[in-house]
Amino acid sequence: MRWTIKPKPNQDKIEHLAQALNVENFVATLLIQRGIETFEEAKQFFRPSLDHLHDPYLMKDMDKAVERIEKAISRQERILIFGDYDVDGTTAVSLVSSYLKSYYPDVATYIPDRYNEGYGISFLGIDYAEDNGFSLIIALDCGIKSIDHVAYAKERNIDFIICDHHRPGSSLPEAAAILDPKRDDCNYPYDELCGCGIGFKLIQALAKNRNQNIDDLVPYLDLVATAIAADIVPMKGENRVLAHFGLQVINSDPRPGIKALIFQVKKKILDITDVVFIIAPRINAAGRIKHGNHAVELLTEFDFDQAQQFASEIEAYNSERKDLDKVITQQALHQIEQNNEKDRFTSVVYQENWHKGVIGIVASRLIETYYRPTLVFTKSGDKYAASARSVKGFDVYNALEACAEYLEQFGGHMYAAGMTLKEENYLLFKKAFEKEVQKTIHPDMLIPEITIDAAINFSEITPKLIRILKQFEPYGPMNMTPIFLTMDVKDTGYGKPMGKENEHIKLFVKQNGSEGIPAIGFGLGDKYDLTCNHKTFQMAYCIDENEWNGQTSVQLRLKSIR
Known part of the structure; x- marks a missing residue:
């Protein structure tokens, strides 16, 4: 492990921001490292608002996309919502189809088969559209490079609206509209949305056109937050706003499909990490093991009992996926050695x-x-x-x-x-x-790198700091969970290896006579010798809260020890 400490920002900047916000200097340092340098920027960071979302019509071709969809509705055309089999694709398809179906019935969904059709728009999917009388396909999380497919569809009088977030090639497909902020000719202010995020901008524009407001779209944000977490896009700008409010929906009133997935794992409150490791792999497992359609069925189901049935099937796919990846990983490692x-x-x-x-x-x-x-x-x-x-x-x-x-x-x-x-x-x-x-x-x-935000002493870990760090959430790329470094640490003598093969460690750490703080290091069992017998060591860690029997206490999550 390389330990890299982020460069310290300009001291005047730190002091100015710390004073303006009434926080410690090192909290101001964390903010400046995330590009937040003024009171106003800090206010937007700590108090996300749906008013911070950009006007969807700033996106190139959004007016064309809305016009083509409204034309399809007025002509009673059949609309097919097409998307990939991963989390971003299936949530995007579920989002756009369920929104359109709320006022127009002739909408269907199509997820390509991972094995027969592969990634992206497929000729089989276009043939399906032609055979079943669809004249408009809305492609989500794919299509930006599908020049031949869109031409093939055009020959069959089928129009495409492409909603993608991948990098375009040197030329674009001849679609009715192409929504992709990564287009060279698109001046949309934020280009890091995921596929489902682009789908959300589309329904935001459709809603605006129908005199609905942003509050009408909040129930769809559980899907958007799930896609943002799974697709590992930067957790700043619009992504952070959408994830923040999406998490609130997930924890208060999620759609039956997501509620059923949470019910499977029996967790009360989910943070963004739980979405990444609990909800996303299960949605993904459908497309990995069986078919992405199963994920769309789950996410668009409004009967909770039926959703629970779908969720238990997906749970079985997820178990099968775990077994497969374990076996194949062992075989691949053996091949590298051989x-x-x-x-x-x-x-x-x-x-x-x-x-x-x-x-x-x-x-x-x-x-x-x-x-x-x-x-x-x-x-x-x-x-x-x-x-x-x-x-x-x-x-x-x-x-x-x-x-x-x-x-x-x-x-x-x-x-x-x-x-x-x-x-x-x-x-x-x-x-x-x-x-x-x-x-x-x-x-x-x-060489794997641990990027450390700041060196602190245990005396600085106060309830106020923990409250402030909670407001840094949701975490993700470009707003990662802060990692701290503390020097001259000793275990109080209660430390021990954990796990079947002693692969983890649990410590009670102190510094300069402070009280022992519990610390847990997953996968750090081999570092136990560095910590026993009152040896002094350095540790890189995140600050967590641990709930047990209704009591909340501080727990340090170890990233590395030396």
Whole structure:
């Protein structure tokens, strides 16, 4: 682990903001590190408001999209809502379809099959639309590069509205409207929305056109918050506002499908981390193991008993997914060892019978062992298909672009991507990808990094600080949970290893005679020797609250010890 302390901002700035907000200097430091430098910016950060959302009509083509949908409704056309099989896609489809169905009945949904159709808009989906009389397809979380598909649909008198958040190629499809803030010619003020977020801007514009206000759309925000959490988009700007109010919906009055998922795990109050690790994997499991339609059925179901039935089926898919990813991860690690590839700059593995639905998760698991850009391939029809995952700071999408001559198709983001290639190009691509990463990656990027916000003493961990940190939520990229460093720490003698294989540790830590504070370190069992026998150590940690038998107490969540 590399421990990196964030640079300290200008002292005058810190003192000015601390005074304006009546907070400690290091709280002002945390805010400035997040780009918040004035009282007004801090007010918006600590008091998110739906009034902070931008006018949806600032997005390029929004007027065209609304006009085409209203025209379809007035002509009584059939509308098909198309989206991908992951969390972002299925929540977006559920959002837009349930909103449109609230005033127009002739709306249906379509999720492509992960195995037969693959990622994005499919020819099979367009054929389905033609066979069933749909003349307008609204594509969510996909479509920005689907030039041939949109042309194919046009020949069949089917129009497309594309709502995407991925990077466009050099030319755009000939759609009726393309909503994507990453378009070069789009001046929308915020370009980090997820696919479901773009879907929300669309229904916001439709609502405005129908004289509804933002309060009418609040019930849909449980879906938007779930997508924001799952898609790991920056937790600032509109995303933070939508996630903040979406969490309130999740914890007060969620739709029956989400309520049923929460009921499965029996947790009272969910934070954004719970959404990432409890709700999102279950929604994802439907598309990974069976079909993304199951997730849309769950999320659009209004009868709670029926939703519970769907949720228990999805729970079973999630259990199967866990078992699969465990087995495949072990096989992939064995392959890296067998091929003497431990010291490479990349991990690229392939086995023809690996389950396509879990290769993305397996790629993330491999990074836990070999911290480097990783691709996991499996057989898909007569081609090889892969999921890519990257390490902090390295753009895997750019690396794939540099090797595009070997790929049939690819798409994605800086940290996650998907691709297909022909069997005969696999080894050529593997060699080229290794060469490209070796050439472009900084050696430091191959060592996991802990970024520390500030060094503090235990005496500074007060109830007031904890109240303020709670207001930093929801956390996510660009607003991560603050990590603190404390020096000269000792365990009080009650520390012990935990877990079946002593893989975790629990400590009671003190500094300069302070009272012992409980601290827990998941996966840090191998650090126990550094902490026993009253040795002095440093620790990097987050500050949590632990609830037990109705009592709330401070608990430190250890990130690293040295």
